[in-house]
Amino acid sequence: xxxxxxxxxxxxxLGGVTGLGYAAGLGNASILAxxxxxxxxxxxxxxxxxxxxxxxxxxxxxxVLGVGVPRLLGEVSPWAAIALLVVIVFVAGxxxxxxxxxxxxxxxxxxASLFGYGFQLTGTASAGQIIGAPALAVGVVLVLRLLMxxxxxxxxxxxxxxxxxxxxxxxxxxxxxxxxxxxxxxxWTARVLxxxxxxxxxxxxxxxxxxxxxxxxxxxxxxxxxxxxEEAARIAGAVRSPxxxxxxxxxxxxxPEAELPxxxxxxxxxxxxxxETVRDAALHxxxxxxxxxxxxxxxxxxTSLRGALTWRSxxxxxxxxxxxxxxxxxxxxxxxxxxxxxxxxxxSTFAVMQPEWQDSLSRAWQxxxxxxxxxxALALVLWLLPQAALVPIGVVAVLIGFSxxxxxxxxxxxxxxxxxxxxxxxxxHLDPRSTLIEYVLLMLLAAGIGxxxxxxxxxxxxxxxxxxxxxxxxxxxCELLTEVASVLRGDETDGPELAxxxxxxxxxxxxxxxxxxxxxxxxxxxxxxxxxxxxxxxxLVATASALLLRREAAAPLAGALxxxxxxxxxxxxxELDRLxxxxxxxxxxxxxxxxxxxxxxxxxxxxxxxxxx
Numbered sequence: 135x136x137x138x139x140x141x142x143x144x145x146x147x148l149g150g151v152t153g154l155g156y157a158a159g160l161g162n163a164s165i166l167a168x169x170x171x172x173x174x175x176x177x178x179x180x181x182x183x184x185x186x187x188x189x190x191x192x193x194x195x196x197x198v199l200g201v202g203v204p205r206l207l208g209e210v211s212p213w214a215a216i217a218l219l220v221v222i223v224f225v226a227g228x229x230x231x232x233x234x235x236x237x238x239x240x241x242x243x244x245x246a247s248l249f250g251y252g253f254q255l256t257g258t259a260s261a262g263q264i265i266g267a268p269a270l271a272v273g274v275v276l277v278l279r280l281l282m283x284x285x286x287x288x289x290x291x292x293x294x295x296x297x298x299x300x301x302x303x304x305x306x307x308x309x310x311x312x313x314x315x316x317x318x319x320x321x322w323t324a325r326v327l328x329x330x331x332x333x334x335x336x337x338x339x340x341x342x343x344x345x346x347x348x349x350x351x352x353x354x355x356x357x358x359x360x361x362x363x364e365e366a367a368r369i370a371g372a373v374r375s376p377x378x379x380x381x382x383x384x385x386x387x388x389x390p391e392a393e394l395p396x397x398x399x400x401x402x403x404x405x406x407x408x409x410e411t412v413r414d415a416a417l418h419x420x421x422x423x424x425x426x427x428x429x430x431x432x433x434x435x436x437t438s439l440r441g442a443l444t445w446r447s448x449x450x451x452x453x454x455x456x457x458x459x460x461x462x463x464x465x466x467x468x469x470x471x472x473x474x475x476x477x478x479x480x481x482s483t484f485a486v487m488q489p490e491w492q493d494s495l496s497r498a499w500q501x502x503x504x505x506x507x508x509x510x511a512l513a514l515v516l517w518l519l520p521q522a523a524l525v526p527i528g529v530v531a532v533l534i535g536f537s538x539x540x541x542x543x544x545x546x547x548x549x550x551x552x553x554x555x556x557x558x559x560x561x562x563h564l565d566p567r568s569t570l571i572e573y574v575l576l577m578l579l580a581a582g583i584g585x586x587x588x589x590x591x592x593x594x595x596x597x598x599x600x601x602x603x604x605x606x607x608x609x610x611x612c613e614l615l616t617e618v619a620s621v622l623r624g625d626e627t628d629g630p631e632l633a634x635x636x637x638x639x640x641x642x643x644x645x646x647x648x649x650x651x652x653x654x655x656x657x658x659x660x661x662x663x664x665x666x667x668x669x670x671x672x673x674l675v676a677t678a679s680a681l682l683l684r685r686e687a688a689a690p691l692a693g694a695l696x697x698x699x700x701x702x703x704x705x706x707x708x709e710l711d712r713l714x715x716x717x718x719x720x721x722x723x724x725x726x727x728x729x730x731x732x733x734x735x736x737x738x739x740x741x742x743x744x745x746x747x
Contacts, residue, residue, distance in 0.1 A: 141533050147171050151274050160266050163259040167267035170201050170246055174268075174275040177242030180235050182290045183283030185316035190279065193239055194272045196225075200243055201250030201268035206261055208251065215251065216464045222247045223460045223484065227453030230489070231442035231644060232435050233672075234305060235312065244484050248460070252467065252477030256561070286376050291317040296370035299330045299412060300363070307334060307734060308669035311676075315431060321420040321723055326373055328727045329411035331734035333366065335710055336405045338737040342744070343398060351398070354390045358402045361388040365409055372416040382417045385409045404710065424724055427683040434676045440633070441640020448645045452489045459487050459587035463580065474558040475569070478550070479576040486584025489647075494588025498581040504547020505577040512552055512570055521559075521566060528556030600646075600656055604667060604746040607642040608702045608739065611671055614639045615699040618678045622685055622692035636675070643671045663745035670738030674698065677731050680724075690719035694729060698736050710737075 151171040155164025174197060178190040200222045208215035226244030230237045250268065259267075283289070291313045298310035314327050337359060344355040365385055372382045387406045390399055442449045463483040467476045482501055488494045515527055535549025555573050559566040598606070614635040621632065647668050656664065678695065681688040694716045700706065713733050720726045 141536055143175075144172060144533070144536060147175060147274075147278065151271055154274065155267065155270055158266070158270060160263045160270065161259055162255045162257040163263040163267040166201075166250065166253055166255065166259075166264075167270045169253070170197075170250060170268050171271035171275055173197075173242045173246035173249060174271050175242075175278070176245070177239045178275050178279045179282070180238055181313050182317035183280070183287035184318060185313070186279055186283070187276065189235070189239065190272075190276060193243065194276070196222075196243060197246055197272055198265065198268045200247030201271075202265040204247065204251045206264055212468060216461065216468070219247060219251055219464060220457045220461045224453045224457040227456035227487075228442060228449060231447070231449040231640075232438050233312065234309065244456075245481055248480040248484055249477055252480045254472065254474045254477070254562075288317060289376065291323065292374050292376070295323060295326050295330060296373040298327075299333065299366050299370045299373065305665055305669050307331070307738060308673055311673060311731065315426065319424040319426050321422050321424055322415045322418070324424045324723050324727050325415035325420075326412050328723075328730040329408045329415065331727075331730040333362075333405060333408035333412070335730075335733040335737040336401050336408065337362065338741050339710065340398070340401055340405065342741065343401075347395070350392045351394055354392050354394060355398065355402070358388055358390060358405065361386075362405050362409065366412075369409060369413050369416065373412065375416075378419045379417060382413050385413055401710070404714075424727075425722065426724055427680065430676075430680050430683055433679045433683065437636045437675060437679060438640050438644075438672075440637045441644060444637065444641055447641050448647075449489065452487075455587040456484065456487050459583050460484055462587075463583055466579070474562055475554065475573055475576055478554050478573065479580050482577055482580035483583050486581055487588045491588055494584060498585050498588075500543045501547055501577060501581050501584075504544040505551055505574055507544065508548035508551025509570055509574050511548060512555055512566075515552070516566055516570075524552075524556030524566060525560050528553035600660060600664070601746055603642070603646045604664075604743070605704070607639075607646045607667070607671055608743075610635070610638040610642040611674060612699045612702050614675065615678055615695045615702075618682055619692045619695040619699070622681060622689050622695065624689065636679075639671070639675050643668055643675075646671075659745055663742040666738055667742035667746060670735040670742065673731060673735035674739070677728050677735070680728055687721055688725065688728075690721075691716055691725065691729070694732060698732055701736055702739065704743075 148168045148171070150168075152164045152168035155167040160167055174190075177193060177197070178186055180186065181189075200219075204215040204219045204222070207218060223244050226240040226247070229240035229243070246268070294306075294310040294313045298306050310327060310330065314323055317323075340355055340359055344352055344359070347355060369382065369385070372379045385406060390402060394402075441447060444450065460480070460483060463480050467473070467480060470476060486494055486497045486501060488497055515523065519527075531549040531552035535546040535553075538545040538549075551570075551573065555566060555570050558564065559569040617632055617635050647664055681691060681695065694713055697712050710733050713729055713736075716729060717726060720729060
């Protein structure tokens with residue numbers, strides 16, 4: 135959702151849920167229901183329909199608990215309510231360790247809980263109304279998400295597959311695999327995913343080889359890559375189509391005319407063969423189910439969670455810092471009972487604290503600059519216009535601001551000043567000038583708390599360099615893949631030791647992306663390489679888990695895992711031909727897809743290694 139579409143959605147959700155709240159007898163808590171629905175919507179959208187509904191249904195009880203219970207508990211024991219909120223924020227800070235899709239879930243849970251606690255109702259509301267407000271918000275958002283995706287529930291998956299075929303983003307490959315796995319996998323999309331992985335793997339090796347070649351050979355490789363990308367863009371259109379296309383033109387191959395070194399010509403042939411596989415799958419859509427182990431998605435999540443539940447995990451340390459920062463903010467808010475600006479202060483504190491300290495600094499700057507800009511604009515309004523104009527100007531400003539939330543957050547934060555100060559000063563009959571000064575001071579304090587805990591280095595935690603963290607992540611993965619290969623061969627293995635390998639792989643992967651405060655700031659190229667490496671490492675762990683779940687059938691592929699482990703060593707180069715030798719041993723489409731996934735993720739890690747080692 136962008137621009138006008140986002141504004142319309144916000145108005146519909148906010149107005150619709152609030153109206154339903156009044157109709158359902160929620161009284162003064164109706165506005166709480168409407169605003170909570172906006173935070174629920176953040177967590178409910180991000181993937182295919184079925185997966186989003188399952189995920190949101192799983193987190194719905196936590197959202198209802200987070201919004202309603204601390205507020206009610208605060209009437210009995212304020213410090214017990216604060217303790218519960220701190221636990222909820224800790225969970226919200228830890229949830230992103232499960233994967234990229236869970237970032238918005240953690241954000242929605244944390245923001246909704248702090249909002250529910252700090253929002254000042256007009257008048258009173260019963261316990262039933264307070265609990266009913268988030269329950270209504272959750273129910274409406276579930277229905278809304280169903281309506282948003284009912285017409286074409288598989289669209290996000292097809293879009294992700296097509297984007298993976300044509301795009302260059304660091305996380306685009308992992309997103310395609312994740313959405314495919316979550317969206318009731320069928321054979322034609324499995325073939326598209328496998329062909330896409332082979333295409334990206336071959337293209338990645340050829341791009342690296344092109345940089346080392348010169349003269350005619352480099353020109354031939356460059357021309358083949360450019361022609362293949364043009365064909366990929368054309369075929370991606372067929373993948374995006376909601377129905378089976380009547381026809382898709384055959385792949386127009388470009389054969390190299392000059393002599394090419396080594397296996398370069400074979401790699402180019404593989405590039406075109408992969409595109410032909412994708413074209414054939416999109417044209418002849420076999421919608422029968424793929425036999426994917428039902429426990430695989432859960433095992434992948436549990437592996438990531440286990441890796442985060444250790445003091446050496448950067449994500450766990452971030453969750454602890456978030457909880458402590460919010461605890462301090464709640465203690466400050468406790469000194470100001472009934473302050474309508476409390477909710478803005480709490481949510482700003484939470485928003486500033488990010489897993490990477492550089493991001494915390496950026497968020498603090500955006501918050502402070504936006505607050506000062508908004509304060510200047512509001513001061514001008516107070517000078518030129520009567521106080522009665524504050525509410526309409528604030529409402530218009532925040533609607534405009536939502537259009538800038540992602541790309542220009544400073545503008546968005548400035549618009550929030552006009553809304554928060556104008557609406558609260560009018561509703562509570564406060565002096566707008568003193569309210570503005572108070573708001574600016576609270577935002578400065580929120581940014582200060584966020585920075586202190588965003589930068590806080592946990593005692594006795596080392597600060598390894600980026601190259602060292604990458605080496606540790608690849609070494610942990612090598613040990614894991616070697617151990618899994620041994621299990622597939624039938625060797626005796628120690629179950630706790632294997633679990634330890636999985637935890638180490640997850641932890642070192644999380645440490646790669648989340649540097650400890652005080653570490654050297656990575657360059658833009660290094661950030662891109664880190665994102666690329668993390669997605670490749672995550673994919674290799676997921677493939678190892680999938681093979682373990684069907685260990686007897688997957689025994690012939692044990693050598694493929696061992697070859698991948700060897701290829702991750704410093705100085706090694708991915709050899710796709712060795713993995714292709716295992717293709718005749720694969721028993722079904724699912725195993726062939728796993729081989730393709732191994733190759734694509736290996737190349738992704740290899741390309742990142744060029745920048746990080």
